[in-house]
Amino acid sequence: RTLRIGLIPGDGIGKEVIPAGRRILEALPASLGLKFEFVDLKAGFETFEQTGAALPDETVAILKNECDGALFGAVSSPSKAVKGYSSPIVALRKKLDLYANVRPVKSVMTAANPIDMVIVRENTEDLYVKEEKTYDTPEGKVAEAIKRISQRASSRIATIAGEIALRRQKIRESGAPSIHKEPLVTITHKSNVLSQTDGLFRSTAREALANPRFKDVGVEEQIVDSMVYKLFRQPEAYDVIVAPNLYGDILSDGAAALVGSLGLVPSANVGEGFAIGEPCHGSAPDIMGQGISNPIATLRSAALMLEFLNEEAAAAKIYAAVDANLEEGKLLSPDLGGTAKTEEVVQDILRRL
Amino acid sequence: RTLRIGLIPGDGIGKEVIPAGRRILEALPASLGLKFEFVDLKAGFETFEQTGAALPDETVAILKNECDGALFGAVSSPSKAVKGYSSPIVALRKKLDLYANVRPVKSVMTAANPIDMVIVRENTEDLYVKEEKTYDTPEGKVAEAIKRISQRASSRIATIAGEIALRRQKIRESGAPSIHKEPLVTITHKSNVLSQTDGLFRSTAREALANPRFKDVGVEEQIVDSMVYKLFRQPEAYDVIVAPNLYGDILSDGAAALVGSLGLVPSANVGEGFAIGEPCHGSAPDIMGQGISNPIATLRSAALMLEFLNEEAAAAKIYAAVDANLEEGKLLSPDLGGTAKTEEVVQDILRRL
Ligand SMILES: CC(C)[C@H](C(=O)O)[C@@H](O)C(=O)O
Ligand SMILES: CC(C)[C@H](C(=O)O)[C@@H](O)C(=O)O
Numbered sequence: 001r002t003l004r005i006g007l008i009p010g011d012g013i014g015k016e017v018i019p020a021g022r023r024i025l026e027a028l029p030a031s032l033g034l035k036f037e038f039v040d041l042k043a044g045f046e047t048f049e050q051t052g053a054a055l056p057d058e059t060v061a062i063l064k065n066e067c068d069g070a071l072f073g074a075v076s077s078p079s080k081a082v083k084g085y086s087s088p089i090v091a092l093r094k095k096l097d098l099y100a101n102v103r104p105v106k107s108v109m110t111a112a113n114p115i116d117m118v119i120v121r122e123n124t125e126d127l128y129v130k131e132e133k134t135y136d137t138p139e140g141k142v143a144e145a146i147k148r149i150s151q152r153a154s155s156r157i158a159t160i161a162g163e164i165a166l167r168r169q170k171i172r173e174s175g176a177p178s179i180h181k182e183p184l185v186t187i188t189h190k191s192n193v194l195s196q197t198d199g200l201f202r203s204t205a206r207e208a209l210a211n212p213r214f215k216d217v218g219v220e221e222q223i224v225d226s227m228v229y230k231l232f233r234q235p236e237a238y239d240v241i242v243a244p245n246l247y248g249d250i251l252s253d254g255a256a257a258l259v260g261s262l263g264l265v266p267s268a269n270v271g272e273g274f275a276i277g278e279p280c281h282g283s284a285p286d287i288m289g290q291g292i293s294n295p296i297a298t299l300r301s302a303a304l305m306l307e308f309l310n311e312e313a314a315a316a317k318i319y320a321a322v323d324a325n326l327e328e329g330k331l332l333s334p335d336l337g338g339t340a341k342t343e344e345v346v347q348d349i350l351r352r353l
Numbered sequence: 354r355t356l357r358i359g360l361i362p363g364d365g366i367g368k369e370v371i372p373a374g375r376r377i378l379e380a381l382p383a384s385l386g387l388k389f390e391f392v393d394l395k396a397g398f399e400t401f402e403q404t405g406a407a408l409p410d411e412t413v414a415i416l417k418n419e420c421d422g423a424l425f426g427a428v429s430s431p432s433k434a435v436k437g438y439s440s441p442i443v444a445l446r447k448k449l450d451l452y453a454n455v456r457p458v459k460s461v462m463t464a465a466n467p468i469d470m471v472i473v474r475e476n477t478e479d480l481y482v483k484e485e486k487t488y489d490t491p492e493g494k495v496a497e498a499i500k501r502i503s504q505r506a507s508s509r510i511a512t513i514a515g516e517i518a519l520r521r522q523k524i525r526e527s528g529a530p531s532i533h534k535e536p537l538v539t540i541t542h543k544s545n546v547l548s549q550t551d552g553l554f555r556s557t558a559r560e561a562l563a564n565p566r567f568k569d570v571g572v573e574e575q576i577v578d579s580m581v582y583k584l585f586r587q588p589e590a591y592d593v594i595v596a597p598n599l600y601g602d603i604l605s606d607g608a609a610a611l612v613g614s615l616g617l618v619p620s621a622n623v624g625e626g627f628a629i630g631e632p633c634h635g636s637a638p639d640i641m642g643q644g645i646s647n648p649i650a651t652l653r654s655a656a657l658m659l660e661f662l663n664e665e666a667a668a669a670k671i672y673a674a675v676d677a678n679l680e681e682g683k684l685l686s687p688d689l690g691g692t693a694k695t696e697e698v699v700q701d702i703l704r705r706l
Contacts, residue, residue, distance in 0.1 A: 077545040077576075081552055087545060127500060132549035140504035143549040147480060147500055151493035190599070192430040192440060196485035196496040199434055223430075225606035226635075232585065232610035246543070250603060253578035257585035282579075 002035040003309065006063050006070035006276075010044035010088075012283025013293040014073020020295035020346045021071045021277065021302040024318055027350050032314050039067065043088040044075040055088035060095050063274075069305045070276040071298065072269075074283040086130070089269075089278065093123045096276075098269035099153060100160045101248060102304065103280060105255040105265055108327050109177040115258050116179050117238040118168070120161040121248025122201075123269055125153050128245045149197040149244060151204050158205035160270070161185050161242035162214040168239065169216070180239050184218040185209055188227045188243040188251065201244050228254055256280055261335040263294030264326075266301035268308055275308035277301030287334075291341045294333040296322055299349060321352040355388040356662065359416050359423035359629075363397035363441075365636025366646040367426020373648035373699045374424045374630065374655040377671055380703050385667050392420065396441040397428040408441035413448050416627075422658045423629040424651065425622075427636040439483070442622075442631065446476045449629075451622035452506060453513045454601060455657065456633060458608040458618055461680050462530040468611050469532050470591040471521070473514040474601025476622060478506050481598045502550040502597060504557050511558035513623070514538050514595035515567040521592065522569070533592050537571040538562055541580045541596040541604065554597050581607055609633055614688040616647030617679075619654035621661055628661035630654030640687075644694045647686040649675055652702060674705040 005025065009018040025036045041059045048054040054075070063070055075088055092098070101121040107114050131146040165183035172178045187205045189198040202221065209219045222230060224247045230237065231251065235258050243251055256265040265280040279297030287293060303318035325331060331348040332338025340348075358378065362371040378389045394412045401407040407428070416423055428441055445451070454474040460467050484499040518536035525531045540558045542551040555574065562572045575583060577600045583590065584604065588611050596604055609618040618633040632650030640646060656671035678684060684701040685691025693701075 081544070081548050086548070090546060127543075127547060130546065130548075132547065134549050134553065137503075140508075141553060142501060142503045143553040144502075145500040145547050145550040147498040148495060149497075150490075150495045155493075190480075191434070193443060193483065194480060194485065194498050195434050195439070195483075196487050197498040200487065200494060200496040225602050228581065228603050228607040229610045229615060232607065249543075249578050250581050254581040254585065254607065257582045262582060 001033065002037060003068045004037045004039065004066055006039050006041045006059075006067045008041045008043050008059065008070060008072045010073040010283065011046050011076040012074055012285050012288045013281075014044070014075070014283055016288070016291065016293045016342055017279060017295050017298040018071055018073045020342065021298040023346060024299050024302055024350065024353070027353055028314050028317060029353065032311075032317070034311060034314055041070070043072075043092070045078060045085065047088075048085050052084070054085055055091045060092070063096060069274060069309050071302060071305065072276050072278040073298070074279065074281065076283040076285060090128055090130070092276070093269050096271055096274060097124065098271040098274065098276060099124050099156055100270040101267055102164065102270055102308075103248075103252040103255070103265060103267045104300075104304065105252070105259055107259045108323055109179070110327055113236065114179050115235050117235065117255060118164060118240050119248055119252045119255060120157060120164060120240060120242045121252060122153055122157040122243070122245045124245070125150060126245035147194075147197055149201050151200060154201045154204035155208045158185075158187070158208035158242055159211070161240050162209050162211070162217055165217045165240045166214070179236055182218055183216060184220065184239040186227070186238055186241045187219065187221045188224050188241055188247050189221070190224045190247075192223060198244065205242060224251075227251065231255060231258070252280060261294065262297070263333065263335045264296050264300070266297050266304050268301065268304040270308045275305045277305035291343065292334050293342050294335050295342050295346050296326075317353055321349045324352045325349050354386065355390060356421045357390045357392065357419055359392050359394045359412075359420045361394045361396050361412065361423060361425045363426040363636065364399050364429040365427055365638050365641045366634075367397070367428070367636055369641070369644065369646045369695055370632060370648050370651040371424055371426045373695065374651045376699060377652050377655055377703065377706070380706050381667050381670060382706065385664075385670070387664060387667055394423070396425075396445070398431060398438065400441075401438050405437070407438055408444045413445070416445075416449060422627060422662050424655060424658065425629050425631040426651070427632065427634060429636040429638060443481055443483070445629070446622050449624055449627060450477065451624040451627065451629060452477050452509055453623040454620055455517065455623055455661075456605040456608070456618060456620040457653075457657065458605070458612055460612045461676055462532070463680055466589065467532050468588050470588065470608060471517060471593050472601055472605045472608060473510060473517060473593060473595045474605060475506055475510040475596070475598045477598070478503060479598035500547075500550055502554050504553060507554045507557035508561045511538075511540070511561035511595055512564070514593050515562050515564070515570055518570045518593045519567070532589050535571055536569060537573065537592040539580070539591055539594045540572065540574045541577050541594055541600050542574070543577050543600075545576060551597070558595060577604075580604065584608060584611070605633060614647065615650070616686065616688040617649050617653070619650050619657050621654065621657040623661045628658045630658035644696065645687050646695050647688050648695050648699050648702075649679075670706060674702045677705045678702050
């Protein structure tokens with residue numbers, strides 16, 4: 001099988017880590033029967049400055065018509081509002097209907113307090129519909145934004161969360177070490193305040209997970225504020241957390257703190273038959289150009305993309321090579337307290353493939 | 354001076370901790386020249402079940418017309434949406450225009466990694482305006498909520514955040530041990546997605562803090578997802594964090610995890626000349642009735658209320674007594690790993706007043 005992968009480095013360290021993603025795909029053993037073709041694509045703030053569009057139509061068209069998946073780096077947010085600019089990754093998620101943002105947060109299982117959870121974030125609606133308006137009043141300006149929650153999006157995100165819980169259980173049953181015994185989905189919301197919107201998310205997720213095919217999956221709920229508290233007090237209690245878009249954004253950064261660095265945490269933006277791998281970190285202008293960015297989030301994102309393109313064996317190879325690097329702990333980038341350069345970390349991991 | 358204080362225990366352990374708040378006020382040394390009168394008031398889910406109103410008009414009227422301040426316990430959220438019920442504390446904040454929710458999160462300064470920050474949460478708008486609607490579409494139900502951000506509310510919350518930063522600096526300069534050297538306000542928002550609403554919060558807060566009276570206060574910004582990450586990676590970097598309502602709700606629970614228990618974290622709902630102290634924890638039905646709830650969040654909330662009623666000397670007495678109990682660490686409630694009953698903790702702290 002040949003997979004055609006779009007490469008969208010974006011801005012800042014996106015340009016340093018996406019090439020590493022390409023290299024690990026190219027280095028996968030031939031025995032897996034996978035071939036890759038790559039297409040370089042543009043998006044980001046630099047693209048906006050050059051072309052007037054942060055997400056050129058061509059990028060979207062090529063992804064839609066020619067690609068099986070993609071890797072997306074990071075984009076800089078301008079420090080002030082810039083007329084006509086808006087985040088290309090948010091637009092891409094909506095244009096390709098990549099309805100699930102899957103963010104596994106996992107330490108090595110040999111850690112003192114191992115962590116193994118995945119945050120499944122709804123990726124197309126909530127406040128991210130970006131329908132805003134501003135008006136004047138005698139007391140000054142007032143701005144409003146719409147938070148939109150649909151039964152359709154809530155149902156499919158809860159369904160994929162349930163499926164991920166079952167898949168994780170299957171991997172555990174095949175002997176992979178884990179801290180969990182039973183699959184569990186935790187529904188996160190704030191329906192004690194937002195009874196209609198978050199109430200709809202909650203009841204729809206409950207309903208979707210009541211489907212008989214999830215009969216072995218435990219289901220519980222946490223109000224989002226309490227969820228953040230518990231995330232830090234007892235992270236080992238969580239397996240799959242499902243949340244509306246904005247809470248998922250916040251929870252996944254919070255969870256990243258549990259494993260020591262955002263530089264370790266991958267994500268995949270998942271739609272029907274298409275997936276974009278995306279490291280959870282940003283463009284990190286402060287460290288850009290020094291060759292010290294951590295490539296692991298991107299390598300794991302490449303693996304995660306493969307998982308959702310049904311190439312689980314290839315994904316497992318990459319995860320294992322990354323885990324071996326971390327478990328040995330000799331070649332670590334500065335965000336993990338090491339002194340290794342991006343290139344050294346990449347080479348160490350490629351060697352272990 | 355005589356202060357008339359409304360007591361609203363609410364539900365669950367609210368009934369166990371609010372009496373402790375009353376006792377510490379009554380036990381303050383006579384030399385402070387303060388007298389207290391108390392009025393018992395109703396609110397909460399139990400009140401709703403008895404009277405049909407979660408926040409009886411009488412409670413609001415007495416607070417408005419007769420009281421200088423109040424202590425609020427906690428309310429249970431029903432596990433399913435109940436027609437006609439909505440959170441009385443959210444309503445109270447709006448009805449009394451208690452525009453700031455001030456939540457200091459502080460460890461004892463003798464801790465290994467001491468923490469000393471305060472989250473200043475806007476308390477009247479954002480998604481808490483609770484303007485929601487639901488409609489049917491061919492693809493199922495859709496619900497929408499309004500997130501409203503005004504220049505007026507953003508300006509006054511940023512202003513009180515700046516004032517709190519200055520006040521904290523004054524207390525430090527008077528010799529109180531602290532981990533901070535300079536006052537700093539961190540503005541939290543998500544203006545990279547919500548350019549109008551959170552953009553307005555951000556620019557208005559910047560403007561308010563550019564007032565010359567804040568010339569000695571450092572001002573910086575954090576996007577909310579990154580803020581949660583940094584809160585856990587380098588909590589010692591934060592002094593005053595100011596945020597719109599919902600982010601403030603989430604951040605303050607997150608910060609509470611840093612000091613080991615929600616049972617330690619107080620809050621004050623502050624308006625012009627009025628303040629309601631409120632422990633950050635909930636009604637905790639799981640431990641209710643066992644006499645083991647931690648009274649410290651409430652005792653500190655009583656102190657915080659006094660601070661905002663300009664009784665700083667009285668507040669300082671309570672803080673010192675609580676800190677002495679925690680520093681000795683002999684009589685701790687179970688949430689802190691101890692075995693002491695609520696009553697024993699209260700007595701230990703009263704003794705140290
Ligand atoms: C850059 C920003 C628009 C984005 C988001 O909020 O989704 C980022 O935080 C993420 O999590 O991918
Ligand atoms: C109970 C709930 C409505 C409330 C809130 O969201 O404000 C609580 O979480 C708090 O922080 O006081």
